[in-house]
Amino acid sequence: MGTLGELERSVMDAIWVHDDGLSAAELRDVLSDRELALTTVHTVLSRLEKKGFVTRDRSIRPHRYLAVSTREDHVAELMTEMLSQAPDRQAVLARFLGTVTEADTKALRNLLGRNHSTQS
């Protein structure tokens, strides 16, 4: 069955690909190869809710669980935080790359590359 950490990761992976959210029973079925008890799924979900990764839609029964942020947003959050501690001036600029669109990113990258080649 793996550790609780791994379980949380699998649950998040399932929730991230279901934009409309999932109920606990649906989650158990999606993760059927892990043969989880419904109570285990509930435990993991309430942990994730407490940590702020999922939110519960209580307007319908059974409650549906939705991701608070997309996976990409979380990755960008980590990269931003990590790069903001980097000593390079250029690395500090990179902090903005995570929050702009793909097209902007390419433009910024080109710009950075050009600046570099004119400097050296």
Next chain:
Amino acid sequence: MTIVGLILAVLAFLLAWPIPAALARFRGDPISEVVLWQAVGLSGGLSLIGAALAFAVAPGTTSLPQGLLELLRGEAHTQLSLVAWVFLIIAVLLIGRLLGCLVLTFYSARKARLRHDEILHLLSEPSATYPDTRIISTDEVVAYCLPKGPRKGTAVLSTGLIKALDENERTAVIAHERAHLDFRHDVLVIPFAAWHRALPYFSATAIGLNSVNRLIELMADDQARERVDPQILAQAVQSAAEMNPEHRGGLSAQRIRRLSHPLDSTRIPVRLMSIGLAAVLLLVPTLLILTPAAFGI
């Protein structure tokens, strides 16, 4: 006493501007530089606080500690002039701000690290090849480490980096990240992050923080040399820099240059001299503050 205050004020000024500016230009042994930076930071803070306190205690006091004791007992405050009161308030605020920022920086760094760890565990998988290493799925070419207590912590590699580097280069990068974790480089940065937070308008605090952040990268490279071929680590830095325009700054170039040469053979005597110099830097304001003799001048 006014003279001691003036000497400390001059010292605080020297440590706030010309000395950090000179130290930032110095390119030698990174450990020596970090030792000197720590001494400059502490000595600067001591001189600044000492200067304010020296002007604050009642005139005619034989020593600063005694003068402070009299103030604390409430024996001397009636003799204080308005100017002395102003200096006393400045000293108390300064001590509070510096210590407060130190505590705050420590706890906010810890909190950010725990949160980062929580999110990281949802986004990454443990590496099958390397111990205490996690792989995060992103095109960014990054490797970093997340400290967690003494000699523990996680090295993080991106799938982008794994694609960009070969196996030997990856091992070299992990040795670099391990060095950060094993030698607690994060702890060396905390005081400078705190001083910068406390006094952001002092350019010295920004220069100090930036320098120490840069120096720990060089230290990790030097320590990784003991486990991996420096030439391969240099290649890895080069490849990562090529993939990531934002990593191409002066630091990557400096790291590659250093890794391509053997370590400077004079580094041990330089280190001993730096430790001596650091001790002197710390002793001067300490003695000025503590010894009654200094008040005789």
